[in-house]
Amino acid sequence: DSGVTQTPKHLITATGQRVTLRCSPRSGDLSVYWYQQSLDQGLQFLIQYYNGEERAKGNILERFSAQQFPDLHSELNLSSLELGDSALYFCASSVARDPWRSGYTFGSGTRLTVV
Amino acid sequence: AQSVTQLGSHVSVSEGALVLLRCNYSSSVPPYLFWYVQYPNQGLQLLLKYTTGATLVKGINGFEAEFKKSETSFHLTKPSAHMSDAAEYFCAVSERGYSTLTFGKGTMLLVSP
Numbered sequence: 001d002s003g004v005t006q007t008p009k010h011l012i013t014a015t016g017q018r019v020t021l022r023c024s025p026r027s028g029d030l031s032v033y034w035y036q037q038s039l040d041q042g043l044q045f046l047i048q049y050y051n052g053e054e055r056a057k058g059n060i061l062e063r064f065s066a067q068q069f070p071d072l073h074s075e076l077n078l079s080s081l082e083l084g085d086s087a088l089y090f091c092a093s094s095v096a097r098d099p100w101r102s103g104y105t106f107g108s109g110t111r112l113t114v115v
Numbered sequence: 116a117q118s119v120t121q122l123g124s125h126v127s128v129s130e131g132a133l134v135l136l137r138c139n140y141s142s143s144v145p146p147y148l149f150w151y152v153q154y155p156n157q158g159l160q161l162l163l164k165y166t167t168g169a170t171l172v173k174g175i176n177g178f179e180a181e182f183k184k185s186e187t188s189f190h191l192t193k194p195s196a197h198m199s200d201a202a203e204y205f206c207a208v209s210e211r212g213y214s215t216l217t218f219g220k221g222t223m224l225l226v227s228p
Contacts, residue, residue, distance in 0.1 A: 002158060033215065042220040043205065056214040090158060099216055100147040100209035101166050106158035 003027060004107035006091050012113045018079040021110045023091030025072055031055070031094045032074040033104060034066055038087040049074055050097045081114045088112075117142045117208050119219035127225040134178075134193040136222050138206030141187065148189040149207040149216060150180055159205060165189065176200070201226045 003026035013019055025032050034046040036059075045058035049068035060066075063081075068074045078085060088111050092104035122137040140146055147166050151159040163174025170182040180191045189206060203223045207216040 002160070004158070043218040045215050045217075048214055050214075058215070092159075098209075098212065098214050100211055100213055103149050103151075103161050103164055103207075103209075104159075104216060106151075106160070108156075108158040 002105050002107065004029075004091060004093050004105050006089075006107035006110050008110060009108065010111050010113075012115060013081060015081055015083060015114055017081050017114075018077065019081065019112065021076040021078070021089050021091075021112075023074045023076070023093075023107060025074070025091075025093030026105050029093035029095050029105070030072065031097060031099065032068055032072070033092040033094075033099075034060075034074070034076050035090045035092065036087050037090060037109070043090075046076070055097065078112070083114050086112055086114045117146070117210060117213070117217050119206050119208050119217055121204075121206050121219035121222050123222055124220065125223045125225060127227065128196045129227050130198055131195050134191070134196045134200065134224065136191040136204050136206075136224065138180075138189045138191065138219060139187050140189060140206070140208045142208055142210055144210050147209045147211070148180075148182060149209070150174065150178070150189075150191050151205045151207060151218075153203045153205065153221075155202070162191070162204075196224075196226050198226050198228065200224060 005024040030051045046060040048056040088109045091107045118141045150162040206219040
């Protein structure tokens with residue numbers, strides 16, 4: 001158990017729907033990162049929050065949004081889902097604002113299937 | 116801009132053989148380098164990292180990696196493969212002041228008896 005908790009583990013939904021993925025970071029970690037993992041694109045950085053504020057943005061679609069709450073858990077909202085959004089979504093956390101020294105701790109991911 | 120290239124999407128070895136997974140990076144400043152392992156249906160787990168100091172870094176499960184600045188490489192090795200090493204391995208790079216890690220596309224290690 002890495003200490004980073006992601007729910008749900010699996011999600012199957014239809015095209016056009018909206019889903020919310022949840023992440024609780026490791027105790028004491030202030031940064032939360034969201035990544036999308038697919039066979040063709042590999043691990044793609046989506047967005048980072050640090051202590052409630054958006055810190056960095058990657059290849060995140062406008063249909064996707066995220067936030068980090070005062071208790072530091074984070075939610076990734078995916079709307080108007082398309083078949084191509086099917087992927088593994090990982091949350092990672094780190095204690096620092098910048099992970100260059102320590103790296104991340106990853107959760108076990110949420111597998112999203114859009115049908 | 117930083118980037119990572121992992122040569123070979125799949126590497127096959129026999130149990131007991133040397134494991135060598137290749138990683139080359141591109142970075143305009145001294146890099147911070149990481150190897151992660153992903154077992155089936157699990158998240159990524161940190162194997163080892165290079166920040167500063169000794170260029171030969173030892174990690175968990177008998178893996179090690181050597182930072183070679185002149186070759187911009189950070190190859191991962193293990194003297195003797197075990198069946199339990201079968202997994203996907205990711206190399207990642209970051210720099211001071213960067214807020215994220217940039218990952219390579221991964222190398223699947225297959226270990227045969």
